[in-house]
Amino acid sequence: MPWRAGLTVADVLRERQFVFPLLVVSIDGVHVPRDAFATTAVPERAVVLVLHLMSGG
Amino acid sequence: MGSATTTTTTTTATIPVTVDGQTIEVKPGTTVLEAARMLKISIPTLCHHSAVEAYGACRVCMTEIEVRGKKRMVTACNFPIREPLAVFAESDATKRQRRGVLSMMLARWPNVPAIQTLAKRYGVQNPGYKHPLRNEAPDACILCGLCVKACSEMVWEDVIAFAGRGARRRVAMPFGKQSERCTGCGTCAYICPTGAIKVADEKNNPVDPARIRKYGFRLTKEMATLDDSQCKMRRVGTAHLVEIMDAYDLLPTHNYKFGKHAEIARISSPVWTSLVRQNVPDGCWVGCQMSCAKAVDDFVPRTGPYKGRKVLVDGPEYETVASCGSNIGVFEPHDIIELNFYCDTYGIDTISFGTACAFAMECYEAGVLDKRKTGGLDLKFGNATAALELLHHMSRGEGFGVLVGQGIRQMKRIFAERFGGDPKFLHDIGMEAKGLEYSEYVSKESLAQQAGYAMAQKGPQHDEAWLIFMDMVNKQLPTFEKKAEALYYFPMWRTWFGLMGLCKLPWNDVEPEDNAKWPEPNKVPGHVEGYENFLSGMIGGDFKIQDILKMSERVYNFQRVFAIRMGHGRREDDRGPYRAMGPVTAEEYESRAERYDGQLKELVKVDPAGKSTAQKMALLRQYREEQYEGVLDAVYKRRGWTRNGTPTPETLKGLGIDYPWVVEVVKARMAEEGSA
Numbered sequence: 001m002p003w004r005a006g007l008t009v010a011d012v013l014r015e016r017q018f019v020f021p022l023l024v025v026s027i028d029g030v031h032v033p034r035d036a037f038a039t040t041a042v043p044e045r046a047v048v049l050v051l052h053l054m055s056g057g
Numbered sequence: 058m059g060s061a062t063t064t065t066t067t068t069t070a071t072i073p074v075t076v077d078g079q080t081i082e083v084k085p086g087t088t089v090l091e092a093a094r095m096l097k098i099s100i101p102t103l104c105h106h107s108a109v110e111a112y113g114a115c116r117v118c119m120t121e122i123e124v125r126g127k128k129r130m131v132t133a134c135n136f137p138i139r140e141p142l143a144v145f146a147e148s149d150a151t152k153r154q155r156r157g158v159l160s161m162m163l164a165r166w167p168n169v170p171a172i173q174t175l176a177k178r179y180g181v182q183n184p185g186y187k188h189p190l191r192n193e194a195p196d197a198c199i200l201c202g203l204c205v206k207a208c209s210e211m212v213w214e215d216v217i218a219f220a221g222r223g224a225r226r227r228v229a230m231p232f233g234k235q236s237e238r239c240t241g242c243g244t245c246a247y248i249c250p251t252g253a254i255k256v257a258d259e260k261n262n263p264v265d266p267a268r269i270r271k272y273g274f275r276l277t278k279e280m281a282t283l284d285d286s287q288c289k290m291r292r293v294g295t296a297h298l299v300e301i302m303d304a305y306d307l308l309p310t311h312n313y314k315f316g317k318h319a320e321i322a323r324i325s326s327p328v329w330t331s332l333v334r335q336n337v338p339d340g341c342w343v344g345c346q347m348s349c350a351k352a353v354d355d356f357v358p359r360t361g362p363y364k365g366r367k368v369l370v371d372g373p374e375y376e377t378v379a380s381c382g383s384n385i386g387v388f389e390p391h392d393i394i395e396l397n398f399y400c401d402t403y404g405i406d407t408i409s410f411g412t413a414c415a416f417a418m419e420c421y422e423a424g425v426l427d428k429r430k431t432g433g434l435d436l437k438f439g440n441a442t443a444a445l446e447l448l449h450h451m452s453r454g455e456g457f458g459v460l461v462g463q464g465i466r467q468m469k470r471i472f473a474e475r476f477g478g479d480p481k482f483l484h485d486i487g488m489e490a491k492g493l494e495y496s497e498y499v500s501k502e503s504l505a506q507q508a509g510y511a512m513a514q515k516g517p518q519h520d521e522a523w524l525i526f527m528d529m530v531n532k533q534l535p536t537f538e539k540k541a542e543a544l545y546y547f548p549m550w551r552t553w554f555g556l557m558g559l560c561k562l563p564w565n566d567v568e569p570e571d572n573a574k575w576p577e578p579n580k581v582p583g584h585v586e587g588y589e590n591f592l593s594g595m596i597g598g599d600f601k602i603q604d605i606l607k608m609s610e611r612v613y614n615f616q617r618v619f620a621i622r623m624g625h626g627r628r629e630d631d632r633g634p635y636r637a638m639g640p641v642t643a644e645e646y647e648s649r650a651e652r653y654d655g656q657l658k659e660l661v662k663v664d665p666a667g668k669s670t671a672q673k674m675a676l677l678r679q680y681r682e683e684q685y686e687g688v689l690d691a692v693y694k695r696r697g698w699t700r701n702g703t704p705t706p707e708t709l710k711g712l713g714i715d716y717p718w719v720v721e722v723v724k725a726r727m728a729e730e731g732s733a
Binding site for chain 1: 286
């Protein structure tokens with residue numbers, strides 16, 4: 001997705017419509033805690049890996 | 058690949074706090090204790106636990122702060138930071154206050170290790186007077202109240218409370234008697250800082266109860282502290298998934314034609330949260346604090362034998378919202394609750410009813426059925442009144458309800474034979490396999506889930522494997538072999554819950570705080586370790602995941618052999634309807650034309666330009682059906698079965714179940730299929 005200055009993990013998730021609560025996110029292999037999604041900036045050309053876990057009956 | 062570093066910026070309003078000279082920015086509402094701990098500065102506590110709301114009872118955390126030039130003492134555990142302040146975690150005033158509190162505690166409970174440790178830290182000696190309530194037991198109750206808070210906030214039972222006043226104050230059950238409401242969950246014992254509460258009754262005589270309790274308590278704490286930020290199972294149960302599935306185009310709508318709907322907000326989780334009773338244990342499982350089964354009180358049905366009377370409804374959970382809601386085009390919550398109620402009352406599974414009703418509705422809208430054939434029911438998608446009437450007919454064994462009550466497999470045959478329906482169309486849209494109706498997920502874009510559904514032993518229930526996110530979203534299963542490995546591990550793992558009589562939900566509907574740091578977080582390794590210890594603690598031994606999978610594999614292969622002996626268990630039994638794999642109708646294809654056209658280009662290597670929708674659908678279908686056969690081959694190979702899905706004698710031998718009468722069954726099938 002296009003990068004812009006100030007882009008955060010939360011922005012990436014919102015724009016990709018990743019609304020599931022059990023997500024595991026890493027930026028270039030470095031894990032990002034869930035409570036830091038809104039405050040963690042995504043560097044230009046970074047590889048953001050988003051893993052959806054599973055839940056439900 | 059870019060830089061391995063991340064930049065952290067602050068985007069929300071924060072407040073500067075200085076603790077013993079170190080400054081940190083915290084969110085409004087952060088407590089003094091939390092701010093200190095962020096800076097690794099220790100403030101002592103006795104009645105504080107992260108699993109329950111802080112209430113400042115023991116006063117051991119009293120700490121001096123300075124706000125706008127004025128100094129005062131506060132309880133650090135529950136004092137919220139609303140404006141800039143300074144904290145003096147070890148000032149003379151702070152120490153003096155704590156010494157006074159600890160001196161009184163030490164006088165009363167001189168041998169409790171938790172108090173001795175803190176007294177030593179602050180140089181408090183045994184006071185020179187005898188406390189009138191002196192209790193020399195090392196595991197004396199220090200009246201911190203954590204057990205009372207835990208029973209109320211974590212277990213939602215309020216079985217124990219403080220009784221008496223002053224010197225007579227104590228923790229007790231009502232009227233000093235054993236309460237019938239106590240489930241023996243042990244949460245109070247877990248949270249007690251002195252060991253005053255002990256679990257005395259080991260009802261199941263486990264080999265090592267302490268080992269079981271250790272992992273059980275871990276789950277208890279996760280439910281109390283993490284659920285609100287994860288799946289909210291305690292608030293709304295599995296219905297939290299409704300809007301999530303819609304967002305990912307996975308919510309069955311109009312007999313699985315589509316995966317989302319414009320009216321989703323009408324049946325989303327906030328609606329259910331407002332309708333279901335809150336903060337009570339559901340009693341579904343003794344001591345389980347997930348309490349995800351929900352109830353609607355004082356519901357008044359508008360139809361049927363209970364019309365106009367107040368009733369209690371158990372549910373609805375996600376599958377019911379989808380099956381009796383979106384999949385039949387109903388977006389009125391009260392109608393879904395009423396369908397839920399009457400399904401329960403009549404003993405009809407909500408999934409089977411909803412999926413069967415959705416099939417009948419599509420047949421009605423496609424012209425296979427009309428009012429004459431349905432006995433006057435106008436079975437259009439969204440007609441909740443007709444759906445309810447159909448349900449009442451089913452329960453009474455009347456009219457069109459008799460046909461629907463036989464399930465989709467029989468309806469397909471009957472609609473073709475009696476009503477002239479196209480058998481191929483009926484087969485394509487009839488969402489059943491092995492005679493069971495599909496549960497409520499759109500599997501079109503996940504090949505692994507298509508197999509997870511259609512290959513499941515009991516029929517297309519997702520309780521063997523739910524792989525949609527791993528496959529469709531995460532792209533973790535790019536090859537047939539990886540899909541096959543997932544279709545080995547997860548069905549075997551999840552089969553084990555059935556073998557043990559355990560609920561699967563605590564495995565992955567709450568996850569450990571550190572789950573993301575494990576190599577395969579999808580498997581929730583921290584919880585797998587808990588189950589290993591649960592089994593080992595219960596029956597003795599030292600079981601590992603490989604042992605657990607092997608237990609399931611034996612049963613799973615037995616189940617397959619039973620199916621073979623009953624004339625089933627063939628490759629064709631492991632294929633589902635095409636609606637589970639791709640778009641059956643032009644309406645479906647065109648609603649997601651960009652996605653499907655893209656797949657034709659990228660995967661099928663065909664340019665869709667200039668081709669009709671019918672031509673494109675045929676090309677896509679051929680590709681997807683070939684892919685499905687590839688998955689079947691890979692899964693059979695991984696499971697040690699023949700290409701027709703028969704466990705080989707070697708596989709049975711490896712599992713230690715090569716009894717002569719079992720081998721005889723598979724050899725006969727292999728001879729029949731020419732693979733002997």
